[in-house]
Amino acid sequence: MKQLLLLSVAPLLLAAQAAETDVAPQTPADVIAATTADDWRPVAPENLLVMTLQSGEAIYIELAAIFAPVHVTNIRNLARAGWYDGISINRVQDNYVVQWGDASERKPLPETIERDVPAEYEFDMTSSHIGNFETVQEGNYEPYSGYLNGWPVAHSPREDGQRSGTLIHCYGMVGVGRGEDPDTGTGGELYTVIGHAPRHLDRNIALVGRIVEGIEALSSLPRGTGPLGFYEDAEQRVPIATVQLASELPEEEQPRFEVMRTDSDAFRAFVHARANRTGWFVRPAGAVDVCNVNLPIRRMAAD
Amino acid sequence: MKQLLLLSVAPLLLAAQAAETDVAPQTPADVIAATTADDWRPVAPENLLVMTLQSGEAIYIELAAIFAPVHVTNIRNLARAGWYDGISINRVQDNYVVQWGDASERKPLPETIERDVPAEYEFDMTSSHIGNFETVQEGNYEPYSGYLNGWPVAHSPREDGQRSGTLIHCYGMVGVGRGEDPDTGTGGELYTVIGHAPRHLDRNIALVGRIVEGIEALSSLPRGTGPLGFYEDAEQRVPIATVQLASELPEEEQPRFEVMRTDSDAFRAFVHARANRTGWFVRPAGAVDVCNVNLPIRRMAAD
Numbered sequence: 001m002k003q004l005l006l007l008s009v010a011p012l013l014l015a016a017q018a019a020e021t022d023v024a025p026q027t028p029a030d031v032i033a034a035t036t037a038d039d040w041r042p043v044a045p046e047n048l049l050v051m052t053l054q055s056g057e058a059i060y061i062e063l064a065a066i067f068a069p070v071h072v073t074n075i076r077n078l079a080r081a082g083w084y085d086g087i088s089i090n091r092v093q094d095n096y097v098v099q100w101g102d103a104s105e106r107k108p109l110p111e112t113i114e115r116d117v118p119a120e121y122e123f124d125m126t127s128s129h130i131g132n133f134e135t136v137q138e139g140n141y142e143p144y145s146g147y148l149n150g151w152p153v154a155h156s157p158r159e160d161g162q163r164s165g166t167l168i169h170c171y172g173m174v175g176v177g178r179g180e181d182p183d184t185g186t187g188g189e190l191y192t193v194i195g196h197a198p199r200h201l202d203r204n205i206a207l208v209g210r211i212v213e214g215i216e217a218l219s220s221l222p223r224g225t226g227p228l229g230f231y232e233d234a235e236q237r238v239p240i241a242t243v244q245l246a247s248e249l250p251e252e253e254q255p256r257f258e259v260m261r262t263d264s265d266a267f268r269a270f271v272h273a274r275a276n277r278t279g280w281f282v283r284p285a286g287a288v289d290v291c292n293v294n295l296p297i298r299r300m301a302a303d
Numbered sequence: 304m305k306q307l308l309l310l311s312v313a314p315l316l317l318a319a320q321a322a323e324t325d326v327a328p329q330t331p332a333d334v335i336a337a338t339t340a341d342d343w344r345p346v347a348p349e350n351l352l353v354m355t356l357q358s359g360e361a362i363y364i365e366l367a368a369i370f371a372p373v374h375v376t377n378i379r380n381l382a383r384a385g386w387y388d389g390i391s392i393n394r395v396q397d398n399y400v401v402q403w404g405d406a407s408e409r410k411p412l413p414e415t416i417e418r419d420v421p422a423e424y425e426f427d428m429t430s431s432h433i434g435n436f437e438t439v440q441e442g443n444y445e446p447y448s449g450y451l452n453g454w455p456v457a458h459s460p461r462e463d464g465q466r467s468g469t470l471i472h473c474y475g476m477v478g479v480g481r482g483e484d485p486d487t488g489t490g491g492e493l494y495t496v497i498g499h500a501p502r503h504l505d506r507n508i509a510l511v512g513r514i515v516e517g518i519e520a521l522s523s524l525p526r527g528t529g530p531l532g533f534y535e536d537a538e539q540r541v542p543i544a545t546v547q548l549a550s551e552l553p554e555e556e557q558p559r560f561e562v563m564r565t566d567s568d569a570f571r572a573f574v575h576a577r578a579n580r581t582g583w584f585v586r587p588a589g590a591v592d593v594c595n596v597n598l599p600i601r602r603m604a605a606d
Contacts, residue, residue: 092523094518094519094522094523095474095475095518095522119585121585121586137443138442139441139442139443140440140442140443140590140592141588141590141592170499171398171498171499172398180582180583182585195474195498195499196473196474196498196499196500196592196594196595197499197592197595198595199588199592199595200577200578200580200584200587200588200591200595202588203585203586203588204583204584204585204586215397215398216397216525216526219397219398219522219526220395220397220523220524220525220526221523222519222523223519223522223523274503275503277503279483280483280507281503281507282422282424282485282506282507283424283506283507284503285444285502285503285505285506287443287444288503289443289444289499289500289502291499292499292500292501292502292503
C-alpha cells in the first residue's frame with residue numbers, strides 16, 4: 001500500500017511526518033495534537049441524538065439548541081415519545097441531501113409537539129449568550145462566515161442596524177423539512193447535507209444540528225431514482241430502528257463527544273493550518289471555505 | 304407521495320409549477336426549457352471516457368483537453384491500450400474523493416505514456432483559444448471564479464502581469480493522482496470529488512475532466528475504513544471492467560452529451576435563476592457559489 005499512499009491526493013500521513021522536523025509549519029494534525037482539555041467543549045447529552053438504522057449502523061447528531069430552541073424541543077419530544085422509531089430514509093439525492101421521516105404520512109404527532117413553529121432560520125448576532133464569532137471567510141453569500149460556539153454561522157447587517165446570523169448548510173448539517181409555508185416543519189421530517197454546501201437554503205429552512213459521527217451510513221446509501229431523489233419503491237426505503245436522546249440513556253451508556261472550541265487560539269491555529277497546507281502541497285491556498293474547515297470533533301471514552 | 308414532495312427541501316417541481324404564470328421570475332428549469340441548440344456545445348467523442356464497472360454501471364467522463372493536454376493524451380493512450388481494464392476503485396473517503404487505479408502497483412505502463420508530465424495545474428488566461436470567461440463569484444480562494452468554455456475556472460493576477468487560471472475542484476471533477484513531487488502523475492491513478500469542493504487542491508494537482516453522468520455509482524460506494532479512506536481488504540475494492548474512449552467505439556454506439564455554453568445569455572440567465580430561487584424560498588440568496596451552479600449537461604439520443 002505504500003506507493004498507493006504516495007499517490008493519494010490528501011496525504012495527511014505524509015504531512016504529519018514532514019512536521020516532525022522543527023522548522024515545519026504546523027499541520028492541522030499538529031494543532032489537534034497540541035490542544036489541551038480547555039480547547040474542547042462537550043456535546044451535552046440532551047443535545048445528542050442517537051439514530052440507529054435497522055442494519056445496526058448508528059448516526060450521532062448534535063442538536064443546535066441555542067439557535068433553534070423550539071424545533072429542538074420538538075425533536076427531543078419526538079425522540080422521547082419513540083415517534084421516530086420505525087420511520088425510514090425516503091430520499092437520497094446525490095450531491096444534495098438524505099431525508100428521513102414517516103413515509104406513510106399518517107403517523108399522528110404526540111400531543112407534546114408544537115405545530116405552529118417559528119421560523120428559526122435567523123437569529124440576533126448581538127445576543128450576549130451566544131458567544132464570540134470567529135471569522136473564517138468574507139464574502140460569498142454573506143459578508144462574514146465563520147464559527148460561533150462550535151457551529152458554522154454567517155451574518156449580515158439587518159435593516160434595524162443589528163446583525164442577523166444564520167447557521168450554514170455545510171456537509172453533515174441537519175435540518176427540518178417544511179412545506180411551502182415557512183413555520184410548518186414540526187421535526188417529523190429531517191434531512192442532512194451530503195454534497196457541496198447548498199447555501200441557498202440558508203435563511204430558508206431551520207437547521208437544527210449536525211452529524212458528529214456515522215454520516216457514512218447515510219452518504220453511501222443508493223441514490224433514489226424518483227423526482228428529487230426519492231426512492232420510487234417502498235422496499236428501497238431504509239428502515240430506522242430507533243432515535244434516542246442520549247440523556248435518556250443510562251449514564252454509562254451515553255456516548256460522549258467533544259467539539260473543538262471555536263473562540264480559541266487552537267481553532268485559529270487550526271484554520272490557519274487548513275488554509276496553508278504543507279508537505280505534498282506545492283502552492284498553499286492561503287484561505288479556506290467555511291465549509292472546508294472540517295471542525296475537529298472527537299469521540300471520548302465512556303467514564 | 305404528494306405530501307412528501309411538499310416537505311422536500313428542494314422543490315424543483317413546485318418551482319416549475321409556479322413559473323407557469325406570466326409574472327413569475329424564471330426558474331433554472333425555465334431557462335433550460337427556453338434554450339436553443341446554439342446554447343449547447345457537444346462533448347467531443349475523443350474527450351469522452353466510458354468507464355464500466357464490473358457491476359455493469361457506467362460512468363461518463365468529459366476530458367478537459369484544452370486545459371491539461373499532456374495528461375489527457377496519456378489518459379487517451381491508457382484507454383486505447385486497454386490499460387485501465389481490470390483495475391479497481393481502491394479508495395472512497397467521505398466528503399472528499401473516490402480514487403481508482405492499479406492496486407498491484409506493478410502493471411507496466413504502455414510505451415506511449417509520457418512519464419515526465421508537466422504540472423498542468425495552471426494556465427495563461429490570456430490564451431486566445433480558450434474562450435470567454437464568465438464570472439460567477441468574486442473572492443473566496445481566488446479573486447474571480449466562474450466558467451470558461453463550460454468548465455469551472457478561477458483566476459488570479461500573476462507576477463508578470465498576466466492572469467493565471469486554474470480548473471476548480473467542484474463536485475464530480477476528475478483529477479490525476481500524483482506522488483510527492485509535482486509532475487509525477489501519469490494518468491494511471493484517477494480520482495473524483497464526492498464532497499464539498501476541496502479547493503485547497505486547486506493549483507496543486509492536475510484536474511483533467513469531470514463526470515457528466517453516472518457519479519452515483521461512485522459516490523454511493525461504501526467508504527473505506529483505512530487511512531485516507533482506502534479499502535483495507537483487497538476484496539472490498541470495486542473492479543472496473545473497461546475504460547473506453549467514445550471515439551474508439553462504432554459511431555452508432557458513441558454516447559452523446561451536450562454541455563450548456565457558458566459564454567451565453569442562457570448561462571447568465573441560468574446563474575441568475577440559481578442565485579434567486581423562487582416558489583418555496585422565502586429569502587433568495589442573491590448569489591451562488593461557483594460549485595453550486597450545477598451546470599446543465601444533457602444526454603442526447605443517438606443519431
